[in-house]
Amino acid sequence: MLSRNAIRPVAAPPLPAPRGPLSAAVIGALRDAREVTAPPGVDPGGADPYGADLQLALYCLYELHYRGFAGVPDEREWDPALLTVRAALERRFLDALRADVTPSDDVQAELDALLVEPVEGQGPSWYLKDEGEPWQVREYVAHRSLYHLKEADPQAWVIARLEGPAKAALVTVEHDEYGAGDPDRMHAQLFADMMRALGLDDTYGAYLDAAPAQTLAEVNLMSLCGLHRGLRGALVGQFATVELTSSPGSERLVRAMRRLDLPEAAVEFYAEHVEADAVHEQLVRRGVIAPLLAGEPALAPDVVFGIRASGFLADRFADHLLGCWTQDRSSLLRPLPDHPAAAPRPRSA
Numbered sequence: 254m255l256s257r258n259a260i261r262p263v264a265a266p267p268l269p270a271p272r273g274p275l276s277a278a279v280i281g282a283l284r285d286a287r288e289v290t291a292p293p294g295v296d297p298g299g300a301d302p303y304g305a306d307l308q309l310a311l312y313c314l315y316e317l318h319y320r321g322f323a324g325v326p327d328e329r330e331w332d333p334a335l336l337t338v339r340a341a342l343e344r345r346f347l348d349a350l351r352a353d354v355t356p357s358d359d360v361q362a363e364l365d366a367l368l369v370e371p372v373e374g375q376g377p378s379w380y381l382k383d384e385g386e387p388w389q390v391r392e393y394v395a396h397r398s399l400y401h402l403k404e405a406d407p408q409a410w411v412i413a414r415l416e417g418p419a420k421a422a423l424v425t426v427e428h429d430e431y432g433a434g435d436p437d438r439m440h441a442q443l444f445a446d447m448m449r450a451l452g453l454d455d456t457y458g459a460y461l462d463a464a465p466a467q468t469l470a471e472v473n474l475m476s477l478c479g480l481h482r483g484l485r486g487a488l489v490g491q492f493a494t495v496e497l498t499s500s501p502g503s504e505r506l507v508r509a510m511r512r513l514d515l516p517e518a519a520v521e522f523y524a525e526h527v528e529a530d531a532v533h534e535q536l537v538r539r540g541v542i543a544p545l546l547a548g549e550p551a552l553a554p555d556v557v558f559g560i561r562a563s564g565f566l567a568d569r570f571a572d573h574l575l576g577c578w579t580q581d582r583s584s585l586l587r588p589l590p591d592h593p594a595a596a597p598r599p600r601s602a
Contacts, residue, residue, distance in 0.1 A: 256436040256437050256442075257437050258436075258437060258442065258446075264323065264457075265320050265321045265322050265323045265325070266320065266322060266323065266456070266457055266458030266459070266461065267322065267323050267324075267458075268280050268283060268284055268313070268322045268323070268324070268325070269309065269313070269461045269462045270462055271306075271309070272305040272306050272309050273300075273304070273305065273306025273307075273309075274306065275297060275300055275306045275307055275310040275342070276305075276306050276307075276309040276310040276313065278310070278338075279310040279313050279314060279335075279338065280310075280313060282334075282335065283313065283322060283325045283329060283335075284324070284325075286325075286326065286329075288334045289332075289334050289335055289338050297338070297341040297342050297344075297345050298341070298344075298345055300345060302345045302346050302348070302349035302350075303346075303349065303466060303467075303470055303569065304466055305465065305466040305469070307342055307345060307346065308346075308466045308469040308470050308473060309466075309469060310338075310342055311339065311342045311343065311346060311469075311473050311477075312461075312469045312472065312473055314335060314338070314339040314342070315339075315473060315476040315477075315480070316458075317329055317330040317335070318330060318476070318480065319403055319406060320403075320457055320458070343477055346470075346473065346477065347477065350474075350558075350562045350565070350566075351558070353565055354558060354561040354562050354565055355561065356554055356557070356558065357554065357557045357561075358553040358554045358557060359553075359557065360542065360546060360553050360556050360557055363490075363556075363557050363560050363561070364493065364497065364538055364542070364560075367493070367494060367497040367498055367560065368497060368534075370501055375571075375575075376502075376571045376575075377393055377570075377571055377574050377575065378501075378502040378503075378505040378506050378509070379505060380574075380575060380578065381393065381505070381506060381509035382505040382506070382508050382509045382512070385509055385513070385578070386513070387513050387515065387591065388589065388591045388592050388593065389578050390451070390506075390509060390510060390513065390515065391451050391452070391453060391589055391591065392574075392583065392584050392585055392589060392592075393506075393574070394444075394447065394448060394451060394453060395453060395460045395463065395464075395585060395589065396460070396464060396468045396570075396574075396584070396585070397444075398444065398448060398453075398455075398459070398460055399458075399460065399461065399464055399468055399469070399472050400471070400472045400475070401440065401441060401444040401522075402441050402444060402445060402455070402457050402458075403441060403457075404430060404439075404440040404441045404444065405427055405430035405431060405440065405441075407472075407475035407476050407478075407479040407488075408423075408427065408430075408475065408479060408488065408491075408492050409427055409479070410479030410480055410488070411423070411478075411479055411485050411488045411489065411492075412424060412427070414482050414485040415485070415541075415545065416548060417544060417548070418540065418544040419489075419540070419541050419542075419544045419545040419548070421540070422536050422537070422539075422540025422541045422544075423489075423492075423537075423540075423541050425536060425540070426492075426496065426533050426536050426537065426541075429532075429533065438525075440522070440525070440526075443521055443522040443525055444522050446518060446521065446522070447518070447519045447520075447521065447522040447523075449518075450515075450516040450518035450519040451515065451516070451519050453589075460585070462586065462587060463585040463586050463587040464585070464586070465573060465584070465585070465586055467566070467569050467570040467572075467573040468570060470566050470569070470570075471563075471566045471567065471570055474491060474562060474563060474566055475488070475491060478491055478559060484555065484559075485552070485555075486545070486549075486552030486553075486554075486555025486556045486558075486559065487555045487556070487558050487559030487562065488559060489537075489541060489542060489545060489552075489556055489559060490555065490556040490557060490558060490559020490560040490561075490562075490563070491559040491560070491562070491563045492537060492541075492559075493537045493538070493541075493542060493556070493559075493560060494559070494560050494563040494564060494567075495563075496533040496534050496536075496537045497534045497537065497538070499526050499533075500526065500527050500528075500534070503523040503524070503526035503527045504523075504527045506523040507520055507523045507524050507527065510523070542556065581593055581594075582594075
C-alpha cells in the first residue's frame with residue numbers, strides 16, 4: 254500500500270554536541286573516522302551510569318544500528334573499537350540497573366501489579382490531564398520523539414531470538430505497530446503527524462541535543478535489551494511494561510489535549526494507543542510471555558528485571574519532568590520557543 258504522505262528523502266541526523274569526555278571521545282571518533290580512545294584519566298567504570306555523558310555516548314553508539322549519523326560511514330556500525338567502548342558503557346549502565354532494581358522471579362505478580370491503576374496517580378500524563386499547559390504537552394512530545402519516531406524498532410530485534418507461539422504473538426503486535434500494512438498508520442508516522450500538528454520538528458533526531466539524560470536512558474534500555482540475545486527476557490519484560498500500561502496513560506493524554514483545545518490531528522496518535530494497547534496487553538501476557546516462560550522458565554528473573562528496570566527509569570523521567578514543570582522550568586536542555594521564559598516581556602510603562 255502506498256503512503257498518502259509525501260515520501261521524503263531518507264537522511265541520517267547530524268551528530269549531537271558532546272556532554273562530557275566519554276561522549277566527546279565517541280562523537281569525535283565518529284566525526285573524524287578515527288579509532289575511539291577515551292581521554293587520559295577517563296574511566297567508563299567511574300562515570301555516572303545515569304548521567305548525560307555516558308547516556309549520550311551510549312545512545313550514539315546504539316544509533317549506528319538504526320539510522321546512523323550524517324557523514325559517518327555505515328561500516329562503523331561494526332567497528333571493533335567502537336563495540337569495545339560500547340560494551341564498557343553497557344556494563345556500567347547494566348550493573349547500576351541491577352544494583353538499583355530488586356530481583357524477583359514472580360512474573361505473574363509483576364504483571365498483575367502493572368494492571369493496577371492508582372486511585373490518585375502521579376506522573377506526566379496525570380499532570381497534563383489536570384493542569385498541564387500547551388507548552389508542556391509539546392515538551393512531552395519532543396522528549397518522546399527519540400523513541401516514537403522509531404517506535405517498535407528496538408523491540409523488533411528480539412523476534413529472531415524467540416520461538417514458536419511467543420514469536421508469532423510478538424510479530425502480531427509488531428504488525429500493528431507498523432500500521433498493519435498501511436504506512437500512514439505506522440505508529441511512528443502517526444507520531445510524526447502529531448508533531449507537525451503541534452508545530453514541532455518531526456525530523457528524525459531533531460531533539461537529541463535537547464534531550465536530558467533521563468530521556469536517553471529510557472531509549473537506551475530498549476536498545477540494550479534488544480541488541481543482546483542474553484537480555485531477550487528483559488526486552489520482553491520492557492515490552493510488556495509498555496503494552497500493559499500505555500492504554501490508560503494514552504487516554505489521559507487524549508483528555509489533556511482536548512481540554513487544551515489542541516488540534517484534533519494531534520490527538521490521533523494517543524487515541525490509537527488507547528484501543529490498540531488494550532488489545533496488545535492480552536497478546537503480550539498470554540501470547541508472548543506465557544509460552545516464552547513455558548519453554549524457557551529460567552528467563553523469569555530477566556522478564557521481571559525488564560519490567561522493573563523500565564519502571565525505575567520511567568520514574569526518573571517523570572520526576573525530572575514534574576520537578577521542572579511545577580517550577581515553570583523547561584524540562585528540555587533547549588527550551589521550545591513557546592516556553593514562558595522565551596516569551597517577550599511587556600515593557601514597563
